[in-house]
Amino acid sequence: MSQSVDSSVDPLDRTVDLDRTAEISALTPPATTTTLDAPEEEAPRKRLKSAIFWSYALTAGRLGTTTVVTFVLAGMLGPHAFGVVGTALLFVMITQMLLQQTLLTTIIQREKLEGDHLDAGFWLVIIGSLVLTAVAAAAAPLWAAFNNQPEVTMICVALTPMILLQGLTVVPEAIMRRRMTFRPLAIRTLIANVIGGVVGIAMALAGYQAWALVGQQLVVGGVGAVVLWTVTDWRPRWRLPRQAIKDLWGFSAQSALGGIGVFLAIRIDLLVLAKFFGPVAVGLYRIAQRLPDMLTEVTSRSLQQVSLPELARLQRKPAELGDRLAKMLHVSAVAGLPALGILAAVAKPLVALLGPEWSPAGTGMQLLCIVGIVNVYGVLLGPALQAVGRPGINTALSWFQLTVGVGTFYLIGQWLNGSTDDRAQVAAIALGMSAVELSITILMMYITFVRVLKVSTWQILGPTVPAFIAGSAGFLVPFLVDRFGLVSGPWVLKLLVYGVLATGIAGGLLLALDTRTRGMVMRKVQPLLGKKLGKK
Structure with missing residues (x-):
């Protein structure tokens, strides 16, 4: 489910508070496509081709680096460590997914998007992420007891900052995906995963076992958030417009409910493995x-x-x-x-x-x-x-x-x-x-x-x-x-x-x-x- 400077913005003016109306109008895709002449169609086609290329680069870079790191750590740590952290991650990822699905697809899909929608969306996600972080930390012992794995408790608690880190990235990432400018997202993802992988392998060599995987996840989330806000030109304003909240709520609620269902549906296999067969089978x-x-x-x-x-x-x-x-x-x-x-x-x-x-x-x-x-x-x-x-x-x-x-x-x-x-x-x-x-x-x-x-x-x-x-x-x-x-x-x-x-x-x-x-x-x-x- 960030941007360097968008091509429409002068890189020297990144610190200037751009006019929000002009900025958001540039984000909004046309409801219908013009057929007057070829040049007017050329821009969407070029943008799509560029978006597809950088989307592939984004995914290939992220998964290429994480897969190499995963297999290196697998050889070093064994199935048990992977199973324990996998069980804890499943718990944390449910809340992360909720934040991601609540507004990301709403901002991308919405035909008419204004600055108020982005401001309202950002602060709602931040408030929600703080609440969910506290709830997740408090519920960690229950999750560990459900899976009969007491060691999962502290790992769950240690991973809860990932919820807030995810909340910080939802709206800026949605803006970039709506613009279909995937190049900065690809660069940000690659940097975060390389640094996180290095930290994870170093901790494994130092004998931290499952905690090496925890360190890797936290570093990836932290570095990704920092890089995203370094390269994006959008900044939220301190307000929660009521009408904007109302506009976003209907589609967001359905997307969030659907997102929870999708996530649980595709992860029910891991839930069963953790409950019935233990960490080695999960790993x-x-x-x-x-x-x-x-x-x-x-x-x-x-x-x-x-x-x-x-x-x-x-x-x-x-x-x-x-x-x-x-x-x-x-x-x-x-x-x-x-x-x-x-x-x-x-x-x-x-x-x-x-x-x-x-x-x-x-x-x-x-x-x-x-x-x-x-x-x-x-x-x-x-x-x-x-x-x-x-x-x-x-x-x-x-x-x-x-x-x-x-x-x-x-x-x-x-x-x-x-x-x-x-x-x-x-x-x-x-x-x-x-x-x-x-x-x-x-x-x-x-x-x-x-x-x-x-x-x-x-x-x-x-x-x-x-x-x-x-x-x-x-x-x-x-x-x-x-x-x-x-x-x-x-x-x-x-x-x-x-x-x-x-x-x-x-x-x-x-x-x-x-x-x-x-x-x-x-x-x-x-x-x-x-x-x-x-x-x-």
């Missing part, structure tokens, strides 16, 4: 989940970040909105599905490199790639509904998903309760998560495409079929090679062979079957070949 599952989540974030959720303001611009033109959604989903599928197939192919040898205590996570990672595939298709559905002013559907579906998830995972927990087989525990939860995500996403597609946008489902999904075939084949062939023991030797050799095989098959099939992708590649390659032939 194994987090590693199994890490890379599929990373690929989905980089390839699909990066596009999600720019989709809401772009689709909201077309909210009064459903036909054009459907066409734009189809193109975005095709990009998401081409980037995400082959990559997830390749990851599933190399999951077991990759996890084995961390050490024998992590090997039970391999099967879970393969199954969680299915969740990643489902998310590639579902990640743009929520923004599409928000763009046309239907956040209530998101809210209802998220709580329905939570209800289904609670029942599914409770049954799994009861079925395996008392089992000491970590591999079976992680695999069962991963399989349950795949089933829940798939069923809810199919329902959400029907509602979004057929009932709300009234567009052809095949029109939206058809272009993604080649990417799906490529990703499936990229996994299936190495899987069969492994199944029949055609490659023997150390895990490093298997990782290399499976990775090369999966990449070649997935990439070759994608180029052979997807005409859009092939055309794009040829447009990039032909000028380079022409230059080389000209030199000869």
Whole structure:
């Protein structure tokens, strides 16, 4: 769910209190797109392309650095430390998510935004974050008792400052996302994660165990907030306009309620693991989940970040909105599905490199790639509904998903309760998560495409079929090679062979079957070949 100086603002005038009316009018995207001539369309197109590039850079930088740090710390600390901190983080992240969802999407989506809305939103979030920080600190012992993990109490309390740090960033970040200027967000995220990673590894080397992960999280949040306010040109005024609060409240309440439902629905698996199976299973599952989540974030959720303001611009033109959604989903599928197939192919040898205590996570990672595939298709559905002013559907579906998830995972927990087989525990939860995500996403597609946008489902999904075939084949062939023991030797050799095989098959099939992708590649390659032939 900050900015250097925006291109419309002179860098030398950053300290000047700009006229708020002019500033906010620059933030507001047009309700309809002009069709008078090409030059008037060129600016939105260039802005979208730039936003997509920097959104990918933002996500890739954040997840690239954190994933490297995560795997380094995993090898140093083991599953237990990861499980304890994961259980505590789940508790804190619920309140962080509430702050993020309350106003971020409201500010981005709102057709008419004024300075009063931003002032009111900022101070409401700050007040709320202070209250939630105190409540979270007081409730930490209850969370620890619920999960039968007394050591979680102090870690929860230590992580509560992250709630206030999150509150400080909500409105400035929403402004940047509304403007679709993602470059400063990418730089800020990269700086924060690099510094936090260095601190976490240093603390692990010093023997702080789980507290190394706590230090990492706090430093990332603190540095990110400082950098954000250093580079943003917006400053809040000391007031709480009543009308602005009223304007924001309706959409914000629905977004917040939906956000809570979404968060709990996608994290119910960890709740069950922590409650029934303990910190080691949580740690194994987090590693199994890490890379599929990373690929989905980089390839699909990066596009999600720019989709809401772009689709909201077309909210009064459903036909054009459907066409734009189809193109975005095709990009998401081409980037995400082959990559997830390749990851599933190399999951077991990759996890084995961390050490024998992590090997039970391999099967879970393969199954969680299915969740990643489902998310590639579902990640743009929520923004599409928000763009046309239907956040209530998101809210209802998220709580329905939570209800289904609670029942599914409770049954799994009861079925395996008392089992000491970590591999079976992680695999069962991963399989349950795949089933829940798939069923809810199919329902959400029907509602979004057929009932709300009234567009052809095949029109939206058809272009993604080649990417799906490529990703499936990229996994299936190495899987069969492994199944029949055609490659023997150390895990490093298997990782290399499976990775090369999966990449070649997935990439070759994608180029052979997807005409859009092939055309794009040829447009990039032909000028380079022409230059080389000209030199000869």
